[in-house]
Amino acid sequence: MPATGVPATLMVQGTTSDAGKSTLVTALCRWLRRQGVAVVPFKPQNMALNSAVTEDGGEIGRAQAVQAQAAGLAPHTDMNPVLLKPNSDTGAQVIIHGRAISSMEAAAYHDYKQVAMDAVLASHRRLSAAYSVVMVEGAGSPAEINLRAGDIANMGFAEAVDCPVILIADIDKGGVFAHLVGTLALLSESEQARIRGFVINRFRGDIALLQPGLDWLERRTGKPVLGVLPYLMDFHLEAEDAIDTRQAAKSGESxxxxxxxxxxxxxxxxxxxxxxxxxxxxxxxxxxxxxxxxxxxxxxxxxxxxxxxxxxxxxxxxxxxxxxxxxxxxxxxxxxxxxxxxxxxxxxxxxxxxxxxxxxxxxxxxxxxxxxxxxxxxxxxxxxxxxxxxxxxxxxxxxxxxxxxxxxxxxxxxxxxxxxxxxxxxxxxxxxxxxxxxxxxxxxxxxxxxxEVQTVDYQALRERDIERLADLVEEHLDTHKLRELCGLA
Incomplete structure (x- = not known):
């Protein structure tokens, strides 16, 4: 249990979709597990067509199933209580606690959000009672103004459970400082206070060349940069939704x-x-x-x-x-x-x-x-x-x-x-x-x-890359601050 004896919740939000939220939550789950901490992944609301079957006979997003593996757990529906599976440009099948309840258009789902939030909070209470740390992944960006009303996926959840937030941005997309400062500026004062630090993802090159920007960011926002994660070559983690077209090197007969x-x-x-x-x-x-x-x-x-x-x-x-x-x-x-x-x-x-x-x-x-x-x-x-x-x-x-x-x-x-x-x-x-x-x-x-087929151990490849992520946390992030945010310092 945390040093305080009170279960802790820490949330990772991103400046954009595909900023690295799923990756960082996976990394932190394995990093904490290595230390013997009982950690569980959690995503309040997921919108994805990639799903996994849980031990209790429901379905959740595949990203949470991989995070469960990182935490040494079997996937459970409480890890992703609300899953939206789009079946048209404006509608989706709504899955609550692993079970499909209805297909809804976007406007109808907006009216349903309070019911969905009740399901989210019920799952969070159960996980908090069973684990020392609940490691939460947000969805998209907290600064999507059109989605702020009734939000259950990002700051709406963080405010409801009163948890700190790490904000991650992908420098490989370009404009990383604008993403971070702009996202922060679009949040309310109480939401800004929840951001306890930044993580920059997928950096290539000499970190010394980035340091002036990091120093400026800390002065401008008054918030620490918890670390810069390097771009990993030959790395695979199951995509939450976007199709990954990268290929491994091919050799011989194919x-x-x-x-x-x-x-x-x-x-x-x-x-x-x-x-x-x-x-x-x-x-x-x-x-x-x-x-x-x-x-x-x-x-x-x-x-x-x-x-x-x-x-x-x-x-x-x-x-x-x-x-x-x-x-x-x-x-x-x-x-x-x-x-x-x-x-x-x-x-x-x-x-x-x-x-x-x-x-x-x-x-x-x-x-x-x-x-x-x-x-x-x-x-x-x-x-x-x-x-x-x-x-x-x-x-x-x-x-x-x-x-x-x-x-x-x-x-x-x-x-x-x-x-x-x-x-x-x-x-x-x-x-x-x-x-x-x-x-x-x-x-x-x-x-x-x-x-002549070469046998490939896919499970071993996935496990290898989860371990690599945990190594990056140790090498490139402020682990003392992370432990403090998890209630462990």
Whole structure:
């Protein structure tokens, strides 16, 4: 427990989206865990289409699942009590304590915020009672004036629980001092007082050249710079929402994998193990781009399957997929991508858009009906390919039925999942995360045409980089001040 015997809460807010909030919270969770401190990650409200299944059978943002790993914990719904999953430009599915309650337009959600805040505070109370330090991640920027009323994601939460805040900015974006000073200026006096220090992220070069700016910033604001984190090369941490297109260096024999980027693509972190694999050239194909010649095309998960399938057809990608199969290429569908492979997708209740039905690609003999009760499971099993062990998670509203569901995966709970075509060219599964299992990833790459596969331990890569982050805290941040902010000094 902290020296005071009272649980502490510390919040990290950012000047912009992608400033480094998730990264710093992950780093601080592992740094504190190394010292034997019982720390837990927390994000009051998250808006993301990348989610994880928790031990209590709900879903939270994947960033919080990674932070839980850094803290040595199993993911729990209290770590992210409010999750918004956009299903249109103006609306989102609202998930409270891991369960989808409704889809709301932005204006309706604004009116719902007090209910959401009650859920946030209830989760925070439970975590504060069980852990010494609650390490909180904000969302976007606290200076987004149009979102200040009823805020539960940034200063609205910090004020409600009376916690200190660290403000982080990304110098790699440019204008770092303007970001920090401008953000501070747009806060109220009480909110400004909550900012106990700044962290500058992703700095490259000689720190001596930055020092005059740091000195000016401290004089101008009266607040300390807690440290400058360097730009890390060869670093991977699962993205909260934006697609990471960086590739690991490729060597020797390799294959090309193409992923069409759908408007509501979900859980694209499925492809991180491929992006980091030394023998996989991973290509994300965006709007207006043609699907290039590839060994494997993967249809990803989707939050709005019927709308994304219509988009896929509108881009001419369905014709490209048919040509790909005629030339012997392999096709894999994951979750929503699996549903697209079937004969029809029915949404009678309008769960993902206007009620209706859409014809699927017709490559496998089954149909899918979207039902209100979402399927949320962490699962283990074996691929039919090479009987390779696999683990993953299911997050889907669709229930698929039909003779073609011959089981691409045999699950340990006695169920079978997905399908594989008679000619072996088309495979579909509801399992997210299947490439994180080394044996399953290797089996799928051999199926796609790679003869000699190098086995990559994705879990070890993630653990390595979490440790690197904790090292940076020790080397580059004011750890005495951090311990004080955590109630430990």
């Amino acid at each position: 294959i090309r994998v193409a992923v069409p980027v759908l408007p509501r693509i979900s859980n694209h972190t499925d492809f991180d193990p491929l992006r980091l694999h030394p023998q996989v050239e991973l290509l994300f194909v965006g709007p207006g781009q043609a699907i290039p010649p590839a060994d494997l095309i993967i249809l990803p998960g989707s939050k709005s399957v019927r709308a994304d399938l219509a988009f896929l057809r509108g881009q001419g990608w369905s014709a490209a997929i048919q040509k790909h199969l005629r030339y012997g290429g392999k096709l894999l569908g994951i979750c929503g991508g699996l549903q697209m492979l079937g004969q029809a997708i029915d949404d009678p209740s309008g769960l993902e858009g206007p009620p209706g039905s859409s014809a699927g690609l017709g490559l496998l003999e089954f149909s899918t009906v979207l039902e209100p009760e979402k399927q949320l499971r962490n699962v283990q099993g074996r691929l039919r390919l090479e009987d390779a062990p696999v683990s993953g998670y299911e997050i889907h509203a669709g229930v698929s039925r039909g003779a073609g569901l011959n089981g691409a995966v045999r699950l340990d709970d006695g169920r079978s999942d997905g399908a594989i075509s008679a000619d072996g060219q088309v495979l579909g599964t509801y399992l997210h995360g299947l490439f994180e299992s080394g044996a399953a990833c290797s089996a799928l790459l051999r199926w796609a045409g790679l003869r």
